[in-house]
Amino acid sequence: MWHRLVDDAEQEFSRFFREQFASVVQTTTFILHDQDRARDITQDAFIELLTRWKRISTYDRPEAWVRRVAIRMAVRTLRRDQLRRRLERDVEPIRMPGPVDIDLVRAVAQLPPSLRAAVALFYFEDRPVVEVADILGCSEVTARGHLHRARIRLATLLGEEAVDVT
Amino acid sequence: MSLDQRVRDGFARSSFPMDSDEIEDLLGGVLAGARRRRRNRRAVQITLAALLVVVAAFLGPKALEALESVGETRPAVPGEPHVESRGPRVAGQVTGALVAGSRLTIRVDATMPSVGFPAPGGWQAFHLVEVAIVSGNRDLDHLRFDIEDKKLTIGGQSTVIVGTGAVATSTHLRVSGAEVVVTTGGANLSFEVRAQVVETIPQDVQFELSVVDDFGASDEVTRRLAEPESGGIT
Numbered sequence: 001m002w003h004r005l006v007d008d009a010e011q012e013f014s015r016f017f018r019e020q021f022a023s024v025v026q027t028t029t030f031i032l033h034d035q036d037r038a039r040d041i042t043q044d045a046f047i048e049l050l051t052r053w054k055r056i057s058t059y060d061r062p063e064a065w066v067r068r069v070a071i072r073m074a075v076r077t078l079r080r081d082q083l084r085r086r087l088e089r090d091v092e093p094i095r096m097p098g099p100v101d102i103d104l105v106r107a108v109a110q111l112p113p114s115l116r117a118a119v120a121l122f123y124f125e126d127r128p129v130v131e132v133a134d135i136l137g138c139s140e141v142t143a144r145g146h147l148h149r150a151r152i153r154l155a156t157l158l159g160e161e162a163v164d165v166t
Numbered sequence: 167m168s169l170d171q172r173v174r175d176g177f178a179r180s181s182f183p184m185d186s187d188e189i190e191d192l193l194g195g196v197l198a199g200a201r202r203r204r205r206n207r208r209a210v211q212i213t214l215a216a217l218l219v220v221v222a223a224f225l226g227p228k229a230l231e232a233l234e235s236v237g238e239t240r241p242a243v244p245g246e247p248h249v250e251s252r253g254p255r256v257a258g259q260v261t262g263a264l265v266a267g268s269r270l271t272i273r274v275d276a277t278m279p280s281v282g283f284p285a286p287g288g289w290q291a292f293h294l295v296e297v298a299i300v301s302g303n304r305d306l307d308h309l310r311f312d313i314e315d316k317k318l319t320i321g322g323q324s325t326v327i328v329g330t331g332a333v334a335t336s337t338h339l340r341v342s343g344a345e346v347v348v349t350t351g352g353a354n355l356s357f358e359v360r361a362q363v364v365e366t367i368p369q370d371v372q373f374e375l376s377v378v379d380d381f382g383a384s385d386e387v388t389r390r391l392a393e394p395e396s397g398g399i400t
Contacts, residue, residue, distance in 0.1 A: 025184065029182075047196050051200050073380075101172070123173045124174075160169040
């Protein structure tokens with residue numbers, strides 16, 4: 001009986017994993033600019049989710065929970081890397097697959113971690129501001145603020161005009 | 167092309183498909199990782215149980231009682247935190263008065279023990295401190311402190327950055343950012359806010375003090391307004 005319960009939970013989790021994993025990896029990659037590390041961090045986040053699956057699976061949006069965990073892990077990794085690069089005077093490497101708008105990628109790489117996360121969720125995952133706020137664990141006002149500041153910074157770096165569309 | 171369109175197109179072009187075989191491999195890794203963690207936890211529990219047997223046989227009832235209390239949850243008593251085997255723990259107290267015009271001090275003390283892989287624990291693993299002010303099963307007011315952004319939101323709308331002179335006001339409270347003190351160190355975080363009561367709070371009020379960590383785990387205790395200490399010259 002116990003094994004059947006565990007199997008049912010793992011099957012349910014596996015279905016969820018197949019639906020969500022790739023998009024969480026992509027969002028985390030846009031924050032870290034490193035697909036390999038993004039994949040590792042996303043796996044860690046899903047392990048955390050599976051150990052709490054019984055509770056989290058009852059939430060309205062478990063996909064928001066795992067994204068929040070993955071993004072916080074990625075942001076923490078990024079901050080540590082940035083500190084190490086400041087100390088070692090390294091240039092941030094960019095390991096993105098496929099054809100990229102390199103100027104855009106470099107501009108996003110210059111955003112602080114929380115703004116990168118907001119930009120990835122709003123533009124890549126196409127989430128409304130209220131969901132961006134929920135995943136980042138902040139108020140809607142704060143999420144709008146992140147996006148507004150990100151737009152202004154990207155516009156400056158790319159030589160474009162920023163228009164608020166939130 | 168507008169900036170927004172360029173950003174959307176840029177992200178779309180930079181995205182990459184993951185093939186199903188790769189996803190299945192990674193799923194296998196996640197399932198194995200979680201099973202390993204469950205096995206490790208069971209091994210710890212079995213070891214602890216065996217230790218209890220040894221202690222009962224050789225060291226007597228008093229030592230057995232001490233060991234049994236490890237990892238159990240004790241009921242909260244004023245000023246004492248929940249004891250849980252992992253995850254955040256919270257304690258706190260509320261002092262002052264509930265009448266309009268008076269001061270109310272809310273203190274939340276949180277501890278985040280090390281939980282090993284993947285997070286090292288410590289106070290940096292905290293995400294939110296929350297206080298719900300409840301009377302007769304109704305939420306009267308709410309405070310939420312975002313540890314990373316250092317922002318205190320009261321009443322769900324009014325926000326101040328801690329350490330600034332800005333003021334936030336809700337139905338029952340007024341708070342200045344300068345009157346919020348956050349102390350951190352090691353595994354501990356202490357959050358204290360001195361608020362001015364702008365509308366009298368009912369006497370049956372309870373304060374639900376909670377902390378949430380980066381992984382969604384939380385702990386909560388409920389407090390009533392502490393009785394003022396007796397004192398004076400006798």
